[in-house]
Amino acid sequence: MTIQWFPGHMAKARREVTEQLKMVDVVFELVDARIPLSSRNPMIDDIVKQKPRVVILNKKDMSKQSETDKWMQYFKNQGFYPVQIDSKHGKHLGELMKAAQAATKEKFDREKSKGLRPRAIRAMIVGIPNVGKSTLINKLAKKSIAKTGNTPGVTKKQQWIKVGKELELLDTPGILWPKFEDQTIGKKLSLTGAIKDSIVHLDEVAIYGLNFLIDNDPEKLKQFYQIELNEEDEVVDLFDQIGRRRGMLKRGNEIDYESVTELIIRDLRNAKIGNYCFDIYEEMKDGLYETKEH
Ligand code: G4P
Numbered sequence: 685m686t687i688q689w690f691p692g693h694m695a696k697a698r699r700e701v702t703e704q705l706k707m708v709d710v711v712f713e714l715v716d717a718r719i720p721l722s723s724r725n726p727m728i729d730d731i732v733k734q735k736p737r738v739v740i741l742n743k744k745d746m747s748k749q750s751e752t753d754k755w756m757q758y759f760k761n762q763g764f765y766p767v768q769i770d771s772k773h774g775k776h777l778g779e780l781m782k783a784a785q786a787a788t789k790e791k792f793d794r795e796k797s798k799g800l801r802p803r804a805i806r807a808m809i810v811g812i813p814n815v816g817k818s819t820l821i822n823k824l825a826k827k828s829i830a831k832t833g834n835t836p837g838v839t840k841k842q843q844w845i846k847v848g849k850e851l852e853l854l855d856t857p858g859i860l861w862p863k864f865e866d867q868t869i870g871k872k873l874s875l876t877g878a879i880k881d882s883i884v885h886l887d888e889v890a891i892y893g894l895n896f897l898i899d900n901d902p903e904k905l906k907q908f909y910q911i912e913l914n915e916e917d918e919v920v921d922l923f924d925q926i927g928r929r930r931g932m933l934k935r936g937n938e939i940d941y942e943s944v945t946e947l948i949i950r951d952l953r954n955a956k957i958g959n960y961c962f963d964i965y966e967e968m969k970d971g972l973y974e975t976k977e978h
Pocket of ligand 1: 771
């Protein structure tokens with residue numbers, strides 16, 4: 685489901701998350717490991733403020749490991765507790781528990797020194813749509829909890845899910861908006877399925893994807909679609925080659941560009957061509973450290 689984020693919705697989503705935050709010791713900020721920066725809510729630091737934060741790079745199974753490792757270090761340097769997991773297959777959830785403990789250690793030590801009884805850590809998940817919030821909640825709960833729907837403002841009575849003895853998780857995630865004003869980010873969000881419909885033009889998304897492959901993995905691109913890459917080729921020539929190879933033709937032997945576009949996007953979204961991280965650390969790092977201190 686695509687959310688139309690209007691200022692009113694954004695304000696309401698923010699208010700809801702701010703309310704929920706009061707109930708928790710730690711925030712699990714979920715991002716897509718393929719776009720660890722572009723899949724963040726632009727106001728997340730303002731919203732979460734000083735609350736301890738575990739940044740979860742989810743869908744690690746579809747990202748490029750060496751890039752994910754660089755982003756892990758980046759988030760660590762920012763004072764967060766990053767982990768990389770694969771919610772769909774329930775992998776590395778133990779590391780998430782460890783990170784939650786590390787993030788809350790100070791608070792719990794303080795409580796202990798005041799003579800308070802040990803208790804479970806309380807956490808909530810926040811993130812933009814489609815980064816895997818429901819999948820993670822269900823995995824941690826070890827059962828299927830109905831999805832609230834990606835609609836901010838749809839409230840229901842919140843409940844705590846017990847995850848072992850040590851963690852209690854709010855069953856309703858905080859859904860925040862992505863940074864959609866930036867065209868490049870919009871394309872990356874579309875390529876990873878965070879935005880499924882046409883906030884950005886799909887042909888531009890496919891072109892972006894092909895250019896990414898030409899720059900970062902040309903051999904795989906050639907091999908996967910059985911095409912040739914020649915110096916003088918324009919990206920549109922690659923659409924032609926792929927269309928012909930796959931028999932995506934219309935009447936009169938014309939290339940069916942719409943089908944080729946959908947194919948390229950689908951293959952990238954599902955990591956069929958390879959595992960990629962579209963936020964390339966080396967290319968983005970210069971602008972990074974201007975961000976706020978915590
Ligand atoms: P949300 O609550 O944040 O909106 O996201 P949700 O859990 O609905 O997950 C969005 C999509 O991402 C789902 O795929 C889900 O299976 C997939 N996903 C979540 N975590 C991971 C992960 O760690 N690895 C991989 N590979 N995929 C993950 P879908 O295509 O919408 O549904 P389905 O085909 O899986 O049923």
